[in-house]
Amino acid sequence: MKKHLSQALGEAASAESGLGAPADIDQLQQRITMLEQNLADIQGQLDERADELEAARAADRELTRALNQRP
Secondary structure (H helix, E strand, O other): OHHHHHHHHHHHHHHHHHHOOOOHHHHHHHHHHHHHHHHHHHHHHHHHHHHHHHHHHHHHHHHHHHHOOOO
């Protein structure tokens, strides 16, 4: 009983002082995981768009060369 009371008081003191871990640490971990997945998805989309842009630029260069070489 004394140990339980001591632990409860210690947890309360940590929470009130702001020095302890947040009570919703699991929620925060889930949010971090979700945000990391979103970041990975968006990075993948960005990589795809960069590839598409590079292909479009290469096609544009080729068309410009072809037009400039016409008599």
